[in-house]
Amino acid sequence: MVDLRNGSTVTEFILVGFEQSSSSTRALLFALFLALYSLAMAMNGLIIFITWTDPRLNSPMYFFLGHLSFLDVCFITTTIPQMLIHLVVKNHTVSFASCLTQMYLVFGVGVAECILLAFMAYDRYVAICHPLSYAHIMSRQVCVRLVSTAWFFGLINGILLDYMTFRGPFCRDNHIENFFCEAPIVIALSCGDPQFSLKMIFADAIVVLLSPMVLIVISYARILASILGRTSSSGRGKTFSTCASHLTVVIFFYTSAMFSYMNPRSTHGPDKDKPFSLLYTIITPMCNPIIYSFRNKEMKGAMVRALGRTSLAQAESI
Structure with missing residues (x-):
């Protein structure tokens, strides 16, 4: 059956995911991923x-x-919910429109997160290197504009990457060797020459991933220079602790994203793609709050207060 809207004979895709695994393995994976998803x-x-x-967390960093x-x-x-469903049902098909929408959301939110991580590094630079001007430079209006900028470029970039992925006809195999619609894998299924689309996505990844990375590196280089210039060892330790959480998150997210979108497809395969896909789709989002919470006394205190208020409210309602 030909879909005239996209000019292809493929109207749906099949997400292979963990289809080849035994039923007991899928059950174990379902329990594991459900626990990780719930925790995240x-x-x-x-x-x-x-x-x-x-109100005690009313600062740009916590914003x-x-x-x-x-x-x-x-993200x-x-x-993840779709993957969990596919682990317990036999039907792994997704419509053309669903695949396109999922890819758009993954691209849009992922790019927005890349940019936001760069803005967070800049925020740390201003707080550490220009503490007296911090409140003026990172005002509420500036923070709102920076977050809006991250969302804007993420959503616009998602449109571009979606177009580059689905611009060609699909009339070959419709099996996607992953648990979600990932662009390089979908492009490889196109009937036309996928090289142009792959090169465009590679070029886009260079801009989207490396440009924020440059800002992050510059920010932390200046932070490091400022820290080393201080005489107080306690001040150095506190500053290092504040920055370590953000750096850990950046390394997790950027490593997996760069592997997925900045490597030649010849170096990829289902056994290599799935672990990195899992890393940046569920492990990193789960680790982010844990990393920030365990290394930040203010976050720990706020969590204890929030949980305490919840427990008190429950006790009063009984």
Whole structure:
């Protein structure tokens, strides 16, 4: 049956995912990923709640952290629930439109997170290197504009990458060797020459991933120079602790994303793609709130206060 809207004979895709695994393995994976997804949603949801309601966290750093957690919630929700369903049902088909929409959301939210991580590094630079001007430089209006910029470029970039992925006809195999619609794998299924689309996505990845990375490197290079110039060892330790959480998140996210979108397809395969896909679609969003919470006394205190208020409210309602 020919779909005239996209000029191809493929109207749906089949997400292979973990289809080749035994039923017992799929059951174990379902339990594991459901636990990880639940933990990620709970932790990120708690961070969103406390950064938006606790007056003691009324600073640009926590404003950005709240939006990072919101992006993580959006990111994992676009892929993991579908994967969980496919682990327990035999029908792994997704429509052409569903695949396109999922890819757009993954691209849009992923790019927005890349840019937001760069803005968070800049925020740390201003706070450490220009503390007296910090409140003026990183005002509420500036923070809102930076977050809006991240979302804007993410959503616009998603349109471009979606177009480059689905511009050619699809009339070959419709089996996607992953648990979600990932662009390089989908492009490889196109009937036409996929090289142009792959090169465009590679070029886009260079801009989207390396440009924020440059800002991150410059920010932390200046932070390091400022830290080493201080005489107080306690001040150095506190500053290093503040920056370590953000750097850890950056390394997790950028490593997996760069492998997926900046490597030649000849070096890829299902055994290599799935682990990295899992890393940046569920492991990183789950680790982000844990990393920030365990290394930040203010976050720990806010979580204890939030959980304490919840327990008190439950006790009063009984």
